[in-house]
Amino acid sequence: MAATHAAKVPESISCERKYMLLVFTDMYAINSETQDLLFAQARTASTFSNAPVSDAQIEALYELAKWGPTSMNTQPMRLVLARSAEAKAKVVGHLFDGNKPKAEMAPLVVVVAADLNFHETLPEVFPIFPGAKDMFADEGYRTQFALSQAWLQAGYFIVGVRALGLAAGPMLGVNTAGIDADLLAGTGLRTIMVMNVGKPGDNAWFDRLPRLDYSRAVTTI
Numbered sequence: 230m231a232a233t234h235a236a237k238v239p240e241s242i243s244c245e246r247k248y249m250l251l252v253f254t255d256m257y258a259i260n261s262e263t264q265d266l267l268f269a270q271a272r273t274a275s276t277f278s279n280a281p282v283s284d285a286q287i288e289a290l291y292e293l294a295k296w297g298p299t300s301m302n303t304q305p306m307r308l309v310l311a312r313s314a315e316a317k318a319k320v321v322g323h324l325f326d327g328n329k330p331k332a333e334m335a336p337l338v339v340v341v342a343a344d345l346n347f348h349e350t351l352p353e354v355f356p357i358f359p360g361a362k363d364m365f366a367d368e369g370y371r372t373q374f375a376l377s378q379a380w381l382q383a384g385y386f387i388v389g390v391r392a393l394g395l396a397a398g399p400m401l402g403v404n405t406a407g408i409d410a411d412l413l414a415g416t417g418l419r420t421i422m423v424m425n426v427g428k429p430g431d432n433a434w435f436d437r438l439p440r441l442d443y444s445r446a447v448t449t450i
């Protein structure tokens with residue numbers, strides 16, 4: 230097996246990646262180009278080109294990302310596209326200073342939010358359990374649930390951005406309460422993060438940071 234895959238592995242890639250391709254390639258149901266696009270070679274972008282990101286692209290990625298599973302099919306993530314100059318300026322105004330230039334440069338800035346009233350959709354999206362909505366009468370429990378499941382979907386969203394050949398720049402360096410008050414008042418949405426989306430620009434990457442290896446992240450009990 231090693232000899233077959235060795236022929237496909239470019240010299241320039243890291244030892245870690247070579248090892249992975251040589252040892253694990255036959256275990257994946259997706260080819261190495263797709264693995265690279267979605268995970269191994271995908272990076273977090275800090276600069277962006279001015280190539281626009283269209284609504285059709287965001288719709289295409291949502292059509293993939295929406296299939297990612299959530300508990301009780303709750304799907305609380307909402308995406309708010311800050312398209313107008315006014316909306317974008319307001320979002321940028323709530324970012325930590327180090328994040329402002331990245332968002333100003335990005336062709337699209339997205340507020341990723343959780344819908345705290347997601348339970349209203351449960352009769353439609355979880356009809357197999359008619360009492361589902363009532364489980365979320367308590368606001369504190371509902372809020373925690375909305376946040377956790379929106380975060381889960383945010384991960385699918387990042388992978389969806391990569392599936393379009395675009396780069397994501399997620400940012401938690403943001404005054405989320407400020408965005409909620411300024412842009413989302415009365416909507417029932419709560420900001421969880423802001424994400425830049427676009428084609429990477431010049432010097433878009435920081436040096437790759439190490440990941441924890443398998444033995445530190447996985448235990449068997």
Ligand SMILES: Cc1cc2nc3c(=O)[nH]c(=O)nc-3n(C[C@H](O)[C@H](O)[C@H](O)COP(=O)(O)O)c2cc1C
Pocket residue numbers: 271272273274328399400401402403422434435437438
């Ligand atoms: C939820 C989340 C929040 C992040 N917040 C910020 C941020 O506020 N500012 C920033 O420069 N990078 C931020 N990052 C980027 C991470 O530092 C980066 O994704 C990580 O170091 C991995 O980089 P890589 O994908 O290039 O390997 C954030 C990433 C995630 C997923």
